[in-house]
Amino acid sequence: MSYPSKHLLAIEGLEPPHIADLLDLAESYALLNRSGKTQRDLLKGRTLINLFFEDSTRTRTSFELAGKRLGADVINMSVSTSSVNKGETLLDTASTLNAMQCDLLVIRHAQSGAPALLSQKVDAAVINAGDGTHEHPTQALLDALTIRRHKGSLQGLVVAICGDIAHSRVARSNIHLLTTMGSRVRVVGPPTLIPADAARLGVEVFHDMKAGLKDADVVMMLRLQRERMSGGLVPSAREFFRFYGLDAEKLALAKPDSIVMHPGPMNRGVEIDSAIADHPTRSVIGEQVEMGVACRMAVLDVLARRLPRNR
Numbered sequence: 001m002s003y004p005s006k007h008l009l010a011i012e013g014l015e016p017p018h019i020a021d022l023l024d025l026a027e028s029y030a031l032l033n034r035s036g037k038t039q040r041d042l043l044k045g046r047t048l049i050n051l052f053f054e055d056s057t058r059t060r061t062s063f064e065l066a067g068k069r070l071g072a073d074v075i076n077m078s079v080s081t082s083s084v085n086k087g088e089t090l091l092d093t094a095s096t097l098n099a100m101q102c103d104l105l106v107i108r109h110a111q112s113g114a115p116a117l118l119s120q121k122v123d124a125a126v127i128n129a130g131d132g133t134h135e136h137p138t139q140a141l142l143d144a145l146t147i148r149r150h151k152g153s154l155q156g157l158v159v160a161i162c163g164d165i166a167h168s169r170v171a172r173s174n175i176h177l178l179t180t181m182g183s184r185v186r187v188v189g190p191p192t193l194i195p196a197d198a199a200r201l202g203v204e205v206f207h208d209m210k211a212g213l214k215d216a217d218v219v220m221m222l223r224l225q226r227e228r229m230s231g232g233l234v235p236s237a238r239e240f241f242r243f244y245g246l247d248a249e250k251l252a253l254a255k256p257d258s259i260v261m262h263p264g265p266m267n268r269g270v271e272i273d274s275a276i277a278d279h280p281t282r283s284v285i286g287e288q289v290e291m292g293v294a295c296r297m298a299v300l301d302v303l304a305r306r307l308p309r310n311r
């Protein structure tokens with residue numbers, strides 16, 4: 001296993017063999033999970049703390065499940081930042097976590113860079129579970145695993161990431177991962193929702209959804225992340241759906257065997273039509289959630305290998 005770091009803070013900086021090894025290990029966990037077997041000795045005696053400063057459904061639950069399936073003691077801490085200075089809280093929290101002798105720390109925070117800051121202050125291996133608009137590395141891994149299972153390889157695929165790219169850490173992590181692994185990535189959305197530096201990331205930019213979807217192998221839809229928007233960057237939800245919502249008519253332009261993805265939470269009727277979200281053959285949204293557990297097991301496994309022996 002070629003993984004290069006004590007932590008998982010971002011996809012940016014990982015090289016193809018690091019990503020391929022993580023995906024191969026995650027694939028073996030996907031098979032193990034489907035077989036109903038467990039491996040509860042692997043993280044026995046290890047403590048995993050889920051520290052979430054922002055809401056989460058899938059990510060927090062799947063880290064919890066992943067930790068438990070590998071035998072770790074899992075503790076969930078939900079922290080409200082409403083009335084406190086965030087920098088101060090983080091550093092206070094770091095010393096508390098060190099005192100608790102936490103081995104693996106999963107953190108989600110509204111500020112980009114918070115997990116990296118924390119990683120300098122704690123002894124634990126730190127996993128970024130989403131920081132501001134920066135990165136969400138385990139989401140990109142689970143997306144890549146889902147794509148690989150359907151398409152065999154990431155090399156040469158055309159992947160259209162559509163919607164609110166500017167505020168999406170999912171988009172950034174996916175762009176880094178997919179371009180590193182040889183996919184051709186398009187970002188599709190209105191100019192107000194595409195970051196100014198998009199072309200620098202090695203992607204093609206489309207403002208016309210139909211042109212952006214043409215012959216795509218993978219269509220990845222993103223939610224409008226209003227909590228990170230200042231001011232009205234989109235007219236109305238109805239207008240947005242008309243131009244950028246994925247419905248059968250627009251999807252017909254992608255390859256006939258293309259798959260549809262969404263990291264959740266979905267806003268049906270805004271970025272995606274219900275019939276597409278629930279499509280029995282084209283939508284792989286449920287499988288993404290399943291692969292999330294497998295990928296998080298792989299990440300916990302790989303990082304735990306580098307930890308000092310159990311205290």
Ligand code: ASP
Pocket residue numbers: 130136169170223225263264265
């Ligand atoms: N769940 C993803 C995230 O935390 C996507 C989203 O919230 O729209 O970034």
